[in-house]
Amino acid sequence: MGQSCCVHRDSVPRLSGTVVAKQAAVIVVGIVLAGVMIMLGWWQLQVYRESGDQAAQERINQPALELAEVAPAGADAGESFGRTVRLTGTYDSSRQVLVPDAVDDDVYRVVTAFVQDSGDAVAVVRGTYRGDPAAVPEPPSGHLTQQGVLMPNEGTDDRPVGPGQLSSVRISVLAQEWPWPLVSGFVTLDEADTTPGLEYRAPAMPREGGALRNGAYAVQWWVFAAFAVGLGLKMAHDFGREARLQTAEPTAATEPTTEADPAVEPQTGEDAGTDPAQKVRQP
DSSP, rough: OOHHHHHHHHHHOOOHHHHHHHHHHHHHHHHHHHHHHHHHHHHHHHHHHHHHHHHHHHHHTSOOEHHHSSSHHHHHHHHGTTTTTHHHHEEEEEEEEEEEEEOOTEEEEEEEEEEESSEEEEEEEEEESSGGGOOOOHHHHHHEEEEEEEEEOOOOOOOOOOTTSSSSSHHHHHHHHHOOOOEEEEEEGGGGOOOOOSBOOOOOOOOOOOOOHHHHHHHHHHHHHHHHHHHHHHHHHHHHHHHHHHHHHHHHHHHOOOOOOOOOOOOGGGGTTTTTTHHHHHO
């Protein structure tokens, strides 16, 4: 009897179909709301990116600046990155490196030293070339004016490359090999000034910050999505716990008790085995 009582007390009451339906409903609602919030977050992120791209394009479309004035060698050109610049001088074809494309190893950016009239030099991406690196077209000769977008120094890339090649355009590396003072960035020529025989490729523009609040809203929507799912799971758990407690209370109230009757005193010592009636009649 004691064993069956213990089994009854330890057993977990089964939830009714109504409670299970409520649990499923709140979880589904939480997931649906999370899905909507995730989509809103992606939309806000897209707005953030588009606003950054638009701002970068607006910088390019501004009137061209004289490179020698806005970014002399050794100066911080941070405010001028992403702007269209004009440079005047001559190419030095003996100072040239190729930068293999990150996806297609047969495609190279052709980077040649351009010595300005000021005596400073700048690394210029004259275009891209597909084919034998030894057959890259020569740069234009003579004194000329070129126009392009001033780009910031690229980061380190550990890809293995061949002789005369760099994995990225790094001014610090070029400064060790080229004899002139170098501008702290490089120029990617406009399509109109791309060297004949090379292909124009639009540079990966330095992205503007965009509308910062749009980026913050995107993160905020994703946090709300996680909160919606978590809240749905918690509510479902609470529904189940409350139903089990309500089911367990009447069961505990109807369980039989095995406590001794206090009206009957246990017999000990001499009184054990004596008839109670006989005990009363004794003088």
